[in-house]
Amino acid sequence: MARMSAEERRESVIRAATIEFASGGYHGTSTEVIARRVGVSQPYLFRLFxxxxxxxxxxxxRCLEDTIRTFADASKGLEGEDALHAMADAYTRVITEQPEWLLMQMQLYVAVGAAEQEGDHEFGEAVRAGWMRLWDTVHVPLGAEVGETTTFLAYGMLINCLVAMGFPPEHRVWEGLYPSARLKGRLER
Structure with a gap:
């Protein structure tokens, strides 16, 4: 069996840490747990990071870049309503198929808020920069209309919260979010 390169090992750390941070958050996840999931020692983990x-x-x-890529790929060559529905469908598919991705997003916002309160602005600066790339990625296909972009992202955050809280697709809180049966069908899978 071939040994993994440092870059391959870094990638495995990112995947493992996504799962661990998604469930435990920044403060509730130890590097020991991440190292164990990857199958490396903590000293080796600290050679990588x-x-x-x-x-x-x-x-x-990675979480932000994956979200940006999801929206960019879905909206490629589309505009307006077509882009909106394609991005919404792609995002809904990802968060239902990879729940750790959604939970990691939620943990990332919590970590930024906690770090900002503690006077640590590094988290916030990095996340805000990524979030602005996300904003720009959806803004142009939606017609570069600020209201459309804001509404799209606001609905997305509401969907994140409802899914994270475990509201089943048939619950009444979803009724206003179904512009078509597509979203409901995706969430029911």
């Missing part, structure tokens, strides 16, 4: 914060920021960056 200088510390827990660096691991979390790498996971946050």
């Amino acid at each position: 200088p510390g827990k914060k660096a691991i979390f920021l790498a996971v946050a960056e």
Whole structure:
């Protein structure tokens, strides 16, 4: 069996840390748990990343980049309502098929808020920069209309919260979110 390169090992750390941070959050996840999931020692983990914060920021960056890529791929060549529905469908598919992705997003916002209160602005700066790339990615296909972009992202955050809280698709809180049966069908799977 071939040994993994450092880059392959870094990638496995990011995948493992996504799962661990998604369930335990920044403060509730130890580097020991991440190292164990990857199958490496903590000292080796710290050769790949200088510390827990660096691991979390790498996971946050990946989470945001994956979301940006999902929207960009879905809306490629589309505009307006077509782009909106394509992006909404793609995002709904991802969060239902990979629940850790959604939970990691939620943990990332919590970590930024906690860090900002503690006077640590590094989390916030990195996440805000990624979030602005996300904003720009959906803004143009939606016609570069601020109201459309805001509404799309606001609905997305509401969907994140409802899914994270475990509201079943048939619950009445979803009724206003079904512009078509597509969203409901995706959530019911």
